[in-house]
Amino acid sequence: MSQNTSYTSVKRRDRLIKERSIDAYRSERKLPDPTLCQICGAVFTGGRWQWCEALPIEAKETRCPACQRIHDRVPAGYLTLSGTFFNEHRKEIMRLIHNHVERQRTRHPLQRIIDTHIKESGDMEISFTEFHLPKGVGEAVKNAYQGELQIHFPEASGQVRASWSR
Template identity: 45%
Template sequence: MKQTSETTFHPVRRDQLREEREHDTYRQQQKPAEPSACVECGAVFHAGRWQWAGEPPEKAAKVLCPACQRIRDDFPAGFVYVGGPFFAANSEEILALIRHHAQKEGAEHPLARIMGIQEEGRAEDGVLITTTDLHLARDLGDAVHKAYHGELDFHYNEGEQRLRVHWRR
């Protein structure tokens, strides 16, 4: 008697090379020539990473860093919504904390920057902060939550390579 099966078992081979699942337009496919300097912000690509180096070297190739490209295209990687009655009463203090944290992070990581801060209607509706980096958006949400508690939610969309952070109190 012959047995037939509608589905056939195929063992998974783990030795095959697979392409990346995620596609991020702003992720560089290959490293720029060293040294390279961003024509907009002055960040320098040296020793395998982007860094602030003061004056770019004379022989540096002129390129546009991924953060400046995102800013030029107005295509943020992170969205941080901060709002609620507590925010309305303490907005200047909370925004100062956010700016300070972003400045501190940006000193070490040139590609992590705030793109903009815009009000969302009424004072208690809060503000929307856009960032060039997913990690900065998460760090800003964590910093506000650590300082002021409240409700903190993260929504990550793999297909878009974007993070939405919501903090409310």
């Protein structure tokens, strides 16, 4: 038994929507390979920023996105730490945070702390150069000391806000 199947051409109405980038510090053009950050010494090579043992001789110079954010004082995200437990264990929690960020920074040169300051309320606010760091650092603190972690990704501002308290 033979079945005659006919196909009709249907115009598709769905389309791929181009993802909107909210990071103004991401370069829209590809940097020349190699490019050296004149501030921190990170090298853009192989399509990404990385640390190199030997600095390239014939490299173009610019500022990497992390150094540019630090210079402009425009963080990609914040982590706020609060609570009586935090106030009692501030030094050891901050040591954990600095160790976590330093481990990330050895693999990913753009992941750094911009600033740490204490608000009038006594809460500590840490600003970061990368969108992923507030979440990662907040999770590291929560895993080590429990507590409550909240993460907000507001679309309009493009800055991640995380808060941990205990």
